[in-house]
Amino acid sequence: MIILSRKASFSAAHCLANPEFDHAKNLQLFGDCSNPSGHGHNYSIEVKVAGVPDRDTGFVADLSKLKTVIHEIIVKKCDHKNLNTQVDFLKGVIPTVENLAEKFYEQLLPEIKKITRAGLYSVMVKETENNYAEYRSKIESCF
């Protein structure tokens, strides 16, 4: 079994706050990240698919198609945007690195299925050199 990974990146603004709470509580929960004027990151995203290589091509997935899917579904919608207000599939979502990983996984899953028989193993989102979250499907149990 092979895990094939493709990386992409984008730059975006965000702010961490739960709209159901007041600013004082958000400040307590999210610290500096709750600054309502926002801050931002250079995000990197790794999309990992798992499967066996195709006999004709040696591909688990066509990396150029994978690149295109990641660009169309994630990068084009998030790059140079405010993640709290300008991305349709993130409406109502607190844009923590954990939630981003899960939402990106959900968005990518149906499109990945169109370009490869390999499964979508995980989506990793890196917010800084020090922090990342990886959302993993249950596929691991098949190994």
Next chain:
Amino acid sequence: MIILSRKASFSAAHCLANPEFDHAKNLQLFGDCSNPSGHGHNYSIEVKVAGVPDRDTGFVADLSKLKTVIHEIIVKKCDHKNLNTQVDFLKGVIPTVENLAEKFYEQLLPEIKKITRAGLYSVMVKETENNYAEYRSKIESCF
């Protein structure tokens, strides 16, 4: 399920030798690393917790608390120290990258439990650009 990772780093000296063996045997087993005058590394450590995001915060764990725990339990005790002689929980331990990963995991586990319901998935210790060890708990079987 989400794996959330936080990285930290410290600089330390160490020497690889088994005190039960003489220098000739240590030289044979550990090569240059057995130099009794010591050598050192810029270590980086990645602490990975696994769980589901909290509904109120979108956090698997609060990264700022995780940062504090790693700093208090590992970095403050190891940074600018000699790992063979100056770290209490490493007394009697040959400070290979494998043993460091395991001992750091043991030290972190009870403190991580205090700040998150997520499980401590693994602790990775990187000694150079080329070498790392990752100690993993059994939690993976739950995925």
Next chain:
Amino acid sequence: MIILSRKASFSAAHCLANPEFDHAKNLQLFGDCSNPSGHGHNYSIEVKVAGVPDRDTGFVADLSKLKTVIHEIIVKKCDHKNLNTQVDFLKGVIPTVENLAEKFYEQLLPEIKKITRAGLYSVMVKETENNYAEYRSKIESCF
């Protein structure tokens, strides 16, 4: 002559637009970067001083003091902030990577002078893996 460099980093939001122009002109000049809702980056900053090592310490500058100055003068004011609206010394400045380098240099210069006889050689600001600007003083001509 020795150039000594210290790196720091912060995460911030910004938007590129000249307030004297309308949105259409700003869009033409700054493209995606003119998004009024903002975007953001993980900035890294390298502060370089040039001089000769002190005989007693072997230091061109005390790196721990340099770290403190960079933190107090730049990081504390910019980290998790909106560079267009929340940083006093950037008021009225279009926060391009070039302008940030120059303004950071101006802010650091008097404080660096208090901690070392070495000259402030340059300040480099990196906005993404692909883009950086370095503001250099005339000190190079002394080499």
Next chain:
Amino acid sequence: MIILSRKASFSAAHCLANPEFDHAKNLQLFGDCSNPSGHGHNYSIEVKVAGVPDRDTGFVADLSKLKTVIHEIIVKKCDHKNLNTQVDFLKGVIPTVENLAEKFYEQLLPEIKKITRAGLYSVMVKETENNYAEYRSKIESCF
């Protein structure tokens, strides 16, 4: 359980094409990568073994022996070579990053067994900053 990883690198040329297909079909399947004059990469390879530390040494595997095995079995044969025509164990193999990971795993497995009781957990091959493939054995199910 500990995963211990050792990295190495080499520079090589390759071209992606299935010799059973004509150039038009290869161009369609492999795009720019099918250029018959070749292109190339700085490859990096991570070899991961999984096991428990030896009591006498604290080693899951002796990293200097692991380094030697990777050099002899992979780097010496691939570095500054054309992967399509000059590597014995890649004859008849389309050198995609997926196939390289699998073939390197096969080549390394018997030699790794000679130097450690730990299992060969995976071999990861990175072709560019954005693309990698990791071939994993079934050993994960034992965790």
Next chain:
Amino acid sequence: MIILSRKASFSAAHCLANPEFDHAKNLQLFGDCSNPSGHGHNYSIEVKVAGVPDRDTGFVADLSKLKTVIHEIIVKKCDHKNLNTQVDFLKGVIPTVENLAEKFYEQLLPEIKKITRAGLYSVMVKETENNYAEYRSKIESCF
């Protein structure tokens, strides 16, 4: 004065040999790099311009235009190509990292002049993590 840098990358094959010499002499001069079947690299290129920021934009140069120029003049012609045989402006040039830096500078200079009043300070070409060459103009003397 500000130096503004933009990075790009491409993957290519090359072989180091002087066509005026026989293979034995080329092997002696260029070692493994003279393998006639070629090898390859992930090249990165940094293009640095030097000037003062424009008052209206805060730009020394428009980074998006700079990106386009580097792509059109260098990346599109070199990516997934054989540098010895498939790049018009490298015909008859031994593609050492030094010669690439000089030839890229020559190609970029007239195009950079069309998009900025800033001078072309240098072009740096990185062949591996360990090797790079930077071609610098005389502009430094103006600082």
Next chain:
Amino acid sequence: MIILSRKASFSAAHCLANPEFDHAKNLQLFGDCSNPSGHGHNYSIEVKVAGVPDRDTGFVADLSKLKTVIHEIIVKKCDHKNLNTQVDFLKGVIPTVENLAEKFYEQLLPEIKKITRAGLYSVMVKETENNYAEYRSKIESCF
């Protein structure tokens, strides 16, 4: 004019203290770095030569010879050593990153002259991701 750079790395222990001062004064001057039990780093070193490419080879310097010189003169003597006590040319030198850059430059200069007509432009020593020192000769004034 071209600057050609070659990187190497080594791991070593050191301690910062002036033997003419007592421990209290050293602690005040050098902080944690004065720990007499030592600490350590993964050092990287970049050696930069400046000149014009040779017509027959396209080389400013033969990178494989440069690699050998750096290995023989610096890496072999410093790797897995204690820089305070085990390196002949560092006897009596406080091993700050600034002093290392200068001493490495002095050691390399006569050997570099044997392998290239290019000048030794600078030696950069990186102690951590955040700190480096670069010792530059006067050669820059010739540009």
